[in-house]
Amino acid sequence: MKLSRHPLFDPTLRVLHAWNGFFAVALLLTGVAADALWLEGSVAGLWRLHVWLGYGLLLGLVGRVVWGLVGPERARWPVLWQPGVWWQVLLKRRLRAFVEVEKGADNAPPPLAALLYLISYAVLLVSVLSGLMLVAIEFDSGPLQIVFGLAFAWGDFAQAAHAVGEIGFYLFLIVHFAVMIWQERHNGVPVAQGMISGYQYRRETGDE
Numbered sequence: 612m613k614l615s616r617h618p619l620f621d622p623t624l625r626v627l628h629a630w631n632g633f634f635a636v637a638l639l640l641t642g643v644a645a646d647a648l649w650l651e652g653s654v655a656g657l658w659r660l661h662v663w664l665g666y667g668l669l670l671g672l673v674g675r676v677v678w679g680l681v682g683p684e685r686a687r688w689p690v691l692w693q694p695g696v697w698w699q700v701l702l703k704r705r706l707r708a709f710v711e712v713e714k715g716a717d718n719a720p721p722p723l724a725a726l727l728y729l730i731s732y733a734v735l736l737v738s739v740l741s742g743l744m745l746v747a748i749e750f751d752s753g754p755l756q757i758v759f760g761l762a763f764a765w766g767d768f769a770q771a772a773h774a775v776g777e778i779g780f781y782l783f784l785i786v787h788f789a790v791m792i793w794q795e796r797h798n799g800v801p802v803a804q805g806m807i808s809g810y811q812y813r814r815e816t817g818d819e
Contacts (some may be wrong), residue, residue, distance in 0.1 A: 614800060619720060619811040624686045627675050628806050634668035635735060635780060642777065662750070665742045672735060691729050696722040720811070723790060731783050738776030744769035 620628070641661040648657070679688040720728070746752060747759035748766050759765055794802045800812040 614812045616810045616812055618809055619685055620806055620809045621683050621686055622809065623678055623682060625806050625809060627671055627678060631668060631671040631675065631735070634664050634671060635738075638664045638668060638738075639777065639780065662742075662746055662753075665739060665746070668735065669739050669743070672732070672739060675732070690720070691725040693722045693725050697726065721794075727783065727787055727790065731780070731787070734776055734779040734783055737772060738780065741769050741772035741776060745773060 638661060641657055641664060645655060645657045645661060648655075678686055684690065743753050743755045744759050744765060747755040748762055748769060751760045759769075791802045794800070802811075805811050
């Protein structure tokens with residue numbers, strides 16, 4: 612089997628991926644720990660750490676949005692937006708098209724990976740925005756203080772949205788790692804190392 616190597620993830624994108632991944636997982640862990648210990652947000656240092664970790668994730672998401680606008684072509688948002696392939700999969704049930712890169716699309720990740728990236732950013736955005744609402748409501752601080760400061764009427768909505776974001780990210784992590792493992796075993800190419808080396812490996816066939 613012959614593999615070809617394609618540069619896909621630039622250094623800035625890899626740093627942002629690691630940054631956002633670290634803060635997202637740290638937020639999940641601190642949130643679960645604080646809930647398990649029945650700690651009240653107004654007095655618990657663990658919840659305050661959770662809030663500051665949320666600011667770290669917000670910074671990383673802003674960085675990713677900016678890099679998707681000004682970074683190299685393979686890091687920009689149009690590369691992740693592949694509705695043509697998604698529509699093809701739905702209409703023709705060509706599931707293999709979801710995990711394969713079209714010929715000539717060296718700068719693009721597999722369509723399924725691209726879709727998962729977009730879903731993950733949407734989930735993280737819901738988590739961060741609802742978290743900022745909760746900071747304003749419960750702590751009367753943060754960038755949304757002027758709108759939601761001590762606005763307890765919004766508390767239930769913000770809590771529900773934050774819970775949805777948390778569950779969504781749990782599901783994303785499960786699917787993310789499951790798809791990586793499946794791709795490595797099914798296609799026989801290294802996948803997990805991509806965000807470390809920056810390269811994506813693809814099998815070459817006789818007609819390429």
